[in-house]
Amino acid sequence: MRLNTPLVTLLGGAAVGVGVLVASMLQPSGTASASGSGATAPAPATTVTVPLTSSAPATTPATTSTTAPATAPATASTTAPASVPTTASASASAPGTSPAAVPTATASGYAPPKADYVGRVEGGGAAVAISVHKGKAVAYLCDGHAVAAWYRGTAAGGKLDLTGKNGARLRLNYGSGKAEGLVMADGVQYNFSVSLVHPASGATRPPGLYEATAVVHGIGIKAGWIVLPDGSQIGSVEYDPLSAIPPTAQAPVLDLATGTAQYDGVTLVASLISGLTGSGF
Amino acid sequence: MTAQPDAPAPERVSLGIGKLIVPSLIGGLVALTLGVYGRLHHPTGVVVNIAGFTSAGYVKSWLATVATLFAIVQVGSALVMYGKIPRVRAPSWIGTLHQWSGRIAFLSAVPVAVDCLYGLGFQTYSTRVLIHSLLGCAFFGAFSIKMLILPKRGLPGWTLPLAGAVVFTLLVGLWFTSAFWFFSTFGVHR
Numbered sequence: 271m272r273l274n275t276p277l278v279t280l281l282g283g284a285a286v287g288v289g290v291l292v293a294s295m296l297q298p299s300g301t302a303s304a305s306g307s308g309a310t311a312p313a314p315a316t317t318v319t320v321p322l323t324s325s326a327p328a329t330t331p332a333t334t335s336t337t338a339p340a341t342a343p344a345t346a347s348t349t350a351p352a353s354v355p356t357t358a359s360a361s362a363s364a365p366g367t368s369p370a371a372v373p374t375a376t377a378s379g380y381a382p383p384k385a386d387y388v389g390r391v392e393g394g395g396a397a398v399a400i401s402v403h404k405g406k407a408v409a410y411l412c413d414g415h416a417v418a419a420w421y422r423g424t425a426a427g428g429k430l431d432l433t434g435k436n437g438a439r440l441r442l443n444y445g446s447g448k449a450e451g452l453v454m455a456d457g458v459q460y461n462f463s464v465s466l467v468h469p470a471s472g473a474t475r476p477p478g479l480y481e482a483t484a485v486v487h488g489i490g491i492k493a494g495w496i497v498l499p500d501g502s503q504i505g506s507v508e509y510d511p512l513s514a515i516p517p518t519a520q521a522p523v524l525d526l527a528t529g530t531a532q533y534d535g536v537t538l539v540a541s542l543i544s545g546l547t548g549s550g551f
Numbered sequence: 552m553t554a555q556p557d558a559p560a561p562e563r564v565s566l567g568i569g570k571l572i573v574p575s576l577i578g579g580l581v582a583l584t585l586g587v588y589g590r591l592h593h594p595t596g597v598v599v600n601i602a603g604f605t606s607a608g609y610v611k612s613w614l615a616t617v618a619t620l621f622a623i624v625q626v627g628s629a630l631v632m633y634g635k636i637p638r639v640r641a642p643s644w645i646g647t648l649h650q651w652s653g654r655i656a657f658l659s660a661v662p663v664a665v666d667c668l669y670g671l672g673f674q675t676y677s678t679r680v681l682i683h684s685l686l687g688c689a690f691f692g693a694f695s696i697k698m699l700i701l702p703k704r705g706l707p708g709w710t711l712p713l714a715g716a717v718v719f720t721l722l723v724g725l726w727f728t729s730a731f732w733f734f735s736t737f738g739v740h741r
Contacts, residue, residue: 276698279654283661290665415677457736517671 380446381428382466386478386545387449388496389464397496397504398462399479400430400442400449401545407432408543408550409440410479410494411453411460418494418506418518419455436515456518467499475526475542477501481550482531482538483511492516493531493538495524507533570706574699582692585664589673589684609740611663612730618663619726621656622719625649629715657694660722664691667729683728690721 387400396413407425409432412418421432421440432440434455442451442462450463467477480495490512495505505521522531524540531538543550628649631641664687673688674680697714700706 274702275650276701279657280695280698282654283657286658287661287665290662291669294665294669517674519674 381425381444382446384545384548385444385449386467387444387464388467388477388479388498389462390498391453391460391462391464393460396458396460397498398440398453398460398464399496399543400440400444400464401479401543401550402430402444403545403548403551406551407545408479409453410481410496410543411438411440411455412494412496412504412506412521413458414504414506414520416506416518417456417458418508419453420492420494465499475529479543479550480505480524480529480540481543482540484533484536484538486534486536491533493521493533493540495521495531495540497524497526501526505531568707568710570703571696571700571710574696574703577699578692578694578696580692581695582688585668585691586673586684586688589668589688592669592672608733611666612733614659614663615726615730618656618659619722619730621652621659622722624652625656625715626719628652629712633712656722660690679728679732683725686721686724686728690718690725693718693721 383402383404385402388397390397391411396411396417398409398411400407400409402425405424405426407421407423407430409421409430410419411421419434419436419438419440421434421438423430423432425444428444430440430442430444430449430451434440436456438453438455440451440453442449442453444450446466448463448465450461452459452461454460475497477497477499480497482493484491489510491507491509492511493505493507495503497503503524503526505524506518507521508516508518510516522533522538524531529540531540541550545551628645630636631639631645632649634641667683667687673684675684693714697711697718700710700714
């Protein structure tokens with residue numbers, strides 16, 4: 271009887287598939303892509319070649335003063351001019367001199383030691399939340415789908431330059447009214463200029479950054495929600511957050527009244543990360 | 552295989568189509584199984600990587616592109632085999648080319664599919680991933696059908712080209728919702 275070669279092809283492919291599947295199951299999670307981890311985002315970072323210096327507060331005409339953040343320690347003068355008339359008139363009026371200017375220790379350059387900033391990125395496709403508490407910073411970017419990144423690090427002099435997983439990057443200047451900069455993760459890059467969250471008296475769950483972790487069916491998950499001042503929320507949840515590239519999807523809705531969300535039959539209890547109070551730091 | 556003399560065509564056609572039932576059921580079962588597995592099991596993230604590529608996403612995108620290129624060879628060789636290319640006579644090796652390009656395309660696609668299914672699962676969070684998930688399941692079902700009906704005799708003449716066209720279309724759709732998107736988003740390189 272002639273060999274049924276199409277069937278051989280089909281079964282051969284199935285055998286290859288099973289082999290790859292078994293090899294995948296035997297790989298400890300997180301190590302499989304060790305040789306390639308961390309490289310997805312830097313690759314796109316090179317294609318999005320806009321350097322920080324020109325793009326950070328790119329919305330403003332005071333572009334000359336924005337070169338300073340990358341080079342000069344004159345941070346006080348650079349936080350303000352970015353685009354916000356509210357924070358500084360003094361340094362914004364002299365964009366040409368700010369690169370060389372000594373930090374003007376005025377209120378315009380004030381970087382609060384405890385602050386939270388929340389808002390949508392330029393274009394509105396995602397949201398970013400930054401919390402600063404006495405020299406430490408936590409930040410989160412998410413688009414409510416597959417783009418989500420946590421950033422942790424130190425804050426000094428009104429500037430943050432944080433890195434996250436897989437080449438994620440967050441660079442910004444923050445002041446008494448706004449935080450502005452650019453954020454990169456999962457191959458996307460956003461500019462943003464987000465406002466300080468003013469402590470709302472009496473609100474148990476104010477706008478800000480919330481996180482929850484749980485183990486669901488044996489896999490760790492980490493959810494993050496950014497609740498915006500208008501009450502809307504954007505949240506993403508990562509499967510197996512410790513793996514090299516955790517799959518990310520939309521988070522279940524966070525019930526602000528109870529501070530919980532339902533995920534796959536498990537109740538997630540969200541906690542606020544607040545630079546003002548220090549919770550989550 | 553029972554050797555039956557071919558009866559006059561009209562009597563055979565209905566029985567010919569009947570031979571498609573079992574392969575179709577098997578193909579449907581394959582597609583359904585992949586979809587259910589993808590949906591029910593919890594994805595664990597990226598699983599396989601090959602040194603020399605910057606990330607598993609690139610491994611998969613390049614493998615998928617290789618599979619699609621060989622699938623184009625498939626269509627080209629099929630057109631020649633069926634005499635659809637004017638003034639081109641099918642050389643003796645065209646059948647072998649068709650078979651082997653098909654095998655290479657299929658075997659290139661399998662590790663990509665396993666990585667997708669196991670690492671990412673059947674996802675619905677965006678239109679692109681939903682279409683990709685559906686097409687992925689359908690592709691392996693359709694390919695199974697094509698492999699299973701190939702050795703059968705007495706089928707209507709349109710079944711094999713149709714099966715091939717469906718497989719090809721699904722694969723191209725898969726490539727557009729994955730590798731094309733990936734290269735567009737992250738750049739074309741290793």
